[in-house]
């Protein structure tokens with residue numbers, strides 16, 4: 001396979017997301033950090049050791065040979081930052097935390113700028129908006145007419161459950177009680193399994209116990225519960241199709257993560273698609289998955305389709 005020149009990305013704003021972006025770019029074989037763009041007040045600040053070779057500027061015009069810029073500044077300044085960079089004909093990726101009408105207006109404004117300067121932008125490319133929006137959208141496509149509930153941070157109030165721990169095949173278990181939007185109580189039971197244990201059999205045994213019987217109980221196998229207890233952020237996306245002739249569809253996505261890390265991961269993934277796009281602004285849902293996989297598209301098709 002011919003060697004592809006790494007995509008040179010500028011990181012704009014060196015806060016939580018910006019720092020993870022820069023670190024993650026350093027770990028990638030097909031991306032490199034062209035520059036870090038900071039405010040005048042912080043431009044003199046030291047970068048971590050791994051980034052010491054990276055030039056730091058106050059303006060994108062000072063950086064050379066930039067293929068794309070990751071906008072990691074506060075949401076209220078993201079549009080202005082993006083506009084300044086697009087003026088230089090440099091494509092951008094942003095992750096501004098905007099939803100609904102506000103997101104639509106932001107995308108529209110950036111689209112006009114991008115077209116004017118004949119360049120590209122991917123907006124809302126983080127976790128939420130971003131990857132979670134795509135999952136939400138797919139859940140709705142799979143169960144039309146249904147209802148989606150999003151519960152954030154179900155990881156809080158986790159407690160050990162002796163009952164679940166006594167089930168054959170369970171090494172340890174943690175339980176969280178979550179109240180859905182309609183008041184319904186749901187239980188999330190996180191189990192660390194013994195080697196060779198069968199997750200469905202364990203889940204059935206837990207659901208059949210009088211403690212959980214009659215409650216909506218979801219059982220999630222985990223590699224380590226110690227890690228889960230330390231987790232700060234989590235989400236459960238729950239989509240139920242309407243009851244009816246076509247049967248009952250129910251989808252659950254459960255995740256625990258560091259939001260800045262996920263957001264940086266999505267921004268890097270989006271950046272790899274920039275060279276393949278026509279001028280204009282795109283949301284993550286507008287970009288074909290194969291473009292997001294970049295040079296790994298064929299391998300991903302074989303592996304995941």
Ligand SMILES: NC(=O)c1ccc[n+]([C@@H]2O[C@H](COP(=O)([O-])OP(=O)(O)OC[C@H]3O[C@@H](n4cnc5c(N)ncnc54)[C@H](OP(=O)(O)O)[C@@H]3O)[C@@H](O)[C@H]2O)c1
Pocket residue numbers: 012013014015016017018037038039042071072073074075076077078095096097124125126127128129130259260263
């Ligand atoms: N879509 C998602 O899921 C998601 C998730 C997390 C965050 N976000 C978004 O990502 C962006 C960055 O979040 P963060 O957590 O990294 O924020 P942060 O830690 O506050 O960092 C933002 C950085 O932007 C720069 N900055 C601060 N005020 C500025 C201003 N007035 N004008 C220009 N630059 C300014 C600063 O960097 P310098 O000192 O280097 O200039 C600051 O460290 C926000 O827009 C946030 O809403 C999205």
